[in-house]
Amino acid sequence: MAVFSGQKNTPVDFKDKTFLVIDDIIGVRSSMRITISTLGGVKIDMAANAADAINKIEHRTYDIILCDYFLGEGKDGQQLLEELKRRRMIKSATIFMMVTAERSYEKVVSAVELAPDDYLIKPFSGEVLRLRLERLVNKKTFLAPIFDLMEGQEFRKSVQVCDQRLQAPGPYLLDLLRLKGELLLLVSDFASACEVYKHILTLREIPWARMGLAKAQYFQENFEAAAEGFQQIVAEHPNYMSAYDWLAKTHSALGDEAAAQRVLMEVVAKSPRMLQRQKDLGETAYHNEDLETAQEAFESVLEFGKFSSFAEPEDYANLSRVFLDKGEYTQALSVMGNARKAFENSDEVMLHAAVMDSMIHDKAGDKAAAEQAFSEAQKLFETVAEKPESIALDMVRACYQHGDKAMGEKIAQNLVKNNHDNAAVLKRTEQMFQRMGLHDQGKELIHASSREVIALNNRAVKLAQAGDLKGSVELLMQAAEQLGNNNVVVLNAAHAILTYLGQTGWDEELALAVRGYLDSVKQRDPEHKKYLMLSTVYKDLSAKFGVNK
Amino acid sequence: MKESTIRGEDADVDFATIFAANIHEIKNLLFLHFNAIEGACNESWARDNPAATASLSRIKYGSAKIGQRLAHVLALYRIAQGRYELDVDYHDACEVLREIVVETHSLIDDRSIGISVGSCEDLYGFFDREMVRGILVNAVHNSLHYAKGKILLSVALEDGFLRFRVEDDSQGYPSEILENGGRSAKLDLCGGGTGLGLYFSETVAALHRNQGKVGFTRLSNDGSMHGAVFSLYLP
Numbered sequence: 001m002a003v004f005s006g007q008k009n010t011p012v013d014f015k016d017k018t019f020l021v022i023d024d025i026i027g028v029r030s031s032m033r034i035t036i037s038t039l040g041g042v043k044i045d046m047a048a049n050a051a052d053a054i055n056k057i058e059h060r061t062y063d064i065i066l067c068d069y070f071l072g073e074g075k076d077g078q079q080l081l082e083e084l085k086r087r088r089m090i091k092s093a094t095i096f097m098m099v100t101a102e103r104s105y106e107k108v109v110s111a112v113e114l115a116p117d118d119y120l121i122k123p124f125s126g127e128v129l130r131l132r133l134e135r136l137v138n139k140k141t142f143l144a145p146i147f148d149l150m151e152g153q154e155f156r157k158s159v160q161v162c163d164q165r166l167q168a169p170g171p172y173l174l175d176l177l178r179l180k181g182e183l184l185l186l187v188s189d190f191a192s193a194c195e196v197y198k199h200i201l202t203l204r205e206i207p208w209a210r211m212g213l214a215k216a217q218y219f220q221e222n223f224e225a226a227a228e229g230f231q232q233i234v235a236e237h238p239n240y241m242s243a244y245d246w247l248a249k250t251h252s253a254l255g256d257e258a259a260a261q262r263v264l265m266e267v268v269a270k271s272p273r274m275l276q277r278q279k280d281l282g283e284t285a286y287h288n289e290d291l292e293t294a295q296e297a298f299e300s301v302l303e304f305g306k307f308s309s310f311a312e313p314e315d316y317a318n319l320s321r322v323f324l325d326k327g328e329y330t331q332a333l334s335v336m337g338n339a340r341k342a343f344e345n346s347d348e349v350m351l352h353a354a355v356m357d358s359m360i361h362d363k364a365g366d367k368a369a370a371e372q373a374f375s376e377a378q379k380l381f382e383t384v385a386e387k388p389e390s391i392a393l394d395m396v397r398a399c400y401q402h403g404d405k406a407m408g409e410k411i412a413q414n415l416v417k418n419n420h421d422n423a424a425v426l427k428r429t430e431q432m433f434q435r436m437g438l439h440d441q442g443k444e445l446i447h448a449s450s451r452e453v454i455a456l457n458n459r460a461v462k463l464a465q466a467g468d469l470k471g472s473v474e475l476l477m478q479a480a481e482q483l484g485n486n487n488v489v490v491l492n493a494a495h496a497i498l499t500y501l502g503q504t505g506w507d508e509e510l511a512l513a514v515r516g517y518l519d520s521v522k523q524r525d526p527e528h529k530k531y532l533m534l535s536t537v538y539k540d541l542s543a544k545f546g547v548n549k
Numbered sequence: 550m551k552e553s554t555i556r557g558e559d560a561d562v563d564f565a566t567i568f569a570a571n572i573h574e575i576k577n578l579l580f581l582h583f584n585a586i587e588g589a590c591n592e593s594w595a596r597d598n599p600a601a602t603a604s605l606s607r608i609k610y611g612s613a614k615i616g617q618r619l620a621h622v623l624a625l626y627r628i629a630q631g632r633y634e635l636d637v638d639y640h641d642a643c644e645v646l647r648e649i650v651v652e653t654h655s656l657i658d659d660r661s662i663g664i665s666v667g668s669c670e671d672l673y674g675f676f677d678r679e680m681v682r683g684i685l686v687n688a689v690h691n692s693l694h695y696a697k698g699k700i701l702l703s704v705a706l707e708d709g710f711l712r713f714r715v716e717d718d719s720q721g722y723p724s725e726i727l728e729n730g731g732r733s734a735k736l737d738l739c740g741g742g743t744g745l746g747l748y749f750s751e752t753v754a755a756l757h758r759n760q761g762k763v764g765f766t767r768l769s770n771d772g773s774m775h776g777a778v779f780s781l782y783l784p
Contacts, residue, residue, distance in 0.1 A: 027581055034587075034588055035584070038591070121679055122579075123576075123580040123584070123613070123616050125583075125587065125655050127652060127654075128648055128651065128652050131651060132648075135641075135644060170671070170673075171639075171644070171673055173673065174638070174639035203675070204637065204639075204759065206637065239634065
């Protein structure tokens with residue numbers, strides 16, 4: 001009879017664990033239920049497809065999710081996992097195991113943070129499932145203190161705990177190094193992140209480590225090295241989709257938009273259903289004045305985004321703009337008509353449609369309709385609060401087209417001031433002026449408006465350096481008042497206040513302002529690195545002064 | 550059935566895709582079959598009847614071998630197409646051996662062969678777990694065919710390689726095989742098979758590369774149990 005050396009895993013009591021089995025075949029679901037019950041599991045739910053699974057996960061917390069890769073119509077297992085992670089519907093402690101008939105068949109290497117905890121290859125016996133689950137439960141228990149700190153956004157401390165655990169990592173060496181690298185990227189400690197990934201790469205050439213290193217280099221603005229890294233991943237692992245996105249981004253940063261477009265076209269051909277990628281391609285192609293490719297990409301965004309929550313009025317405007325530039329005015333108008341229907345005449349869509357209509361009618365020679373649409377656009381522009389940058393940009397163009405240079409300039413200045421460190425927005429703004437034949441004027445406007453923000457920042461820094469922290473705080477708070485959408489300005493204000501509070505003691509009124517600033521950035525960009533860093537500082541400080549939130 | 554089924558309207562599907570998809574499909578069917586047998590094993594009429602248990606166990610063992618062989622064919626096919634990407638990650642070597650023992654144990658209820666894990670503590674390495682498992686399970690199935698009573702799995706570090714070993718107390722490999730370096734095409738390595746198992750093992754071992762070193766397999770008769778020894782070296 002079989003004898004084997006003592007079980008190394010700590011046995012796990014599956015009685016208390018909640019299971020979710022996701023498979024489109026009812027026979028498989030029921031046989032999985034039997035298998036889990038032989039392990040002692042009793043709390044078992046079933047889902048037949050991704051939508052069903054999301055619904056179940058919204059209503060109950062699961063410890064262990066066993067998901068088949070193929071789920072029939074709709075999302076596959078990997079897409080489901082990505083949605084769950086992006087929407088933060090499952091915690092780091094949750095075990096997500098992908099069940100597949102063949103490892104290589106479904107293998108689309110995705111970003112490491114979007115990978116399942118393990119793959120289980122069919123057929124498998126109940127005993128193997130037990131061993132795998134025990135191992136994963138053990139691992140999650142080992143990493144739990146780090147996950148808890150991460151949950152509380154205490155990333156610096158998480159790194160410290162990683163380092164402690166790395167003294168005796170055992171089987172979890174790579175998990176710890178991987179977590180540490182991700183955390184260092186998160187807190188913008190790119191030099192240390194580079195070190196971690198380089199260390200991993202001396203152990204083994206692993207694509208996600210190469211990816212981490214290249215990302216860290218990208219953030220250090222060492223674009224040549226980053227491009228080389230992403231290039232290497234793409235060459236060796238043609239299915240590593242996110243490496244293409246980063247490579248395109250890096251080409252853009254290096255100013256090579258043609259190369260960026262080539263990379264995006266290559267990856268879009270491989271996975272046409274990724275909306276963001278199609279959008280990136282459309283924008284890059286539009287930038288490169290390749291209107292045919294831009295049209296195709298923006299049409300795909302609308303086609304694949306029809307039933308997705310990701311679609312925005314902006315997606316329609318992007319396509320309408322291409323038709324406008326091609327001189328296909330009927331098409332351009334009809335796209336915005338569809339947008340109004342799709343978004344049920346929401347404020348945002350009515351505004352964007354009025355802006356687009358005013359330009360299209362004008363070019364098509366219908367001056368009366370153009371004027372009417374433009375005055376509608378002017379009215380709505382003042383009243384609609386939430387405006388994506390693309391609306392502001394189109395509005396600037398419409399203003400110039402209708403001879404209202406003053407309003408156009410003002411909107412453009414505001415846009416630049418609120419985005420003075422956002423290279424993509426600045427580039428699009430510059431290009432728009434170029435298209436209108438006002439390249440020099442545009443460059444000058446962008447330069448002057450950016451300088452204004454930078455000068456203000458510098459003044460505040462000088463005050464702080466000269467010891468006038470209070471003066472620096474006041475100046476930055478004034479700036480934040482005017483430029484509430486500029487993450488850099490708002491976070492600098494928060495930073496200055498926190499330093500001031502650290503030196504002079506707690507002041508509830510100033511703390512309230514900090515919370516407001518942090519929340520506004522969180523809404524726009526929940527993963528903004530400086531935001532995450534300052535949240536930690538705020539927490540530490542309030543703990544230090546014994547203040548409850 | 551599953552999404553992998555070739556649909557009628559795709560007129561230009563090539564044979565290669567049909568071939569791969571069909572094997573994939575068969576693996577899915579086999580999984581259901583496998584589960585049905587496990588289900589039967591747990592029913593009262595089978596549990597209380599040693600003869601039935603033994604029969605079911607033989608059927609299960611046979612199914613597992615078919616599944617294993619299909620996996621090999623599919624992997625070899627993808628490698629030949631240049632579409633196989635090794636999935637190298639950091640694994641606990643002991644864990645892999647323990648899994649194989651537990652799995653094999655559940656397949657050999659009616660046999661009087663003891664299968665155990667020897668030394669393996671605290672050895673971790675970079676490899677494609679499923680492929681290495683496939684290689685070792687193949688060697689274990691082979692040993693099950695010839696061993697008198699014992700099979701031993703172990704792992705160790707040797708000259709910078711991670712060395713997995715499957716040894717048994719059989720008569721050992723015939724000398725003509727060893728003289729040939731174990732590369733005879735007619736080699737009966739799969740227990741009535743055609744040598745495909747060894748071919749698979751060599752191919753997949755060689756896909757493992759690190760810092761100029763390449764993985765390989767070795768056959769010998771120099772084990773502690775004086776039987777056949779199958780070794781897999783991974784850089």
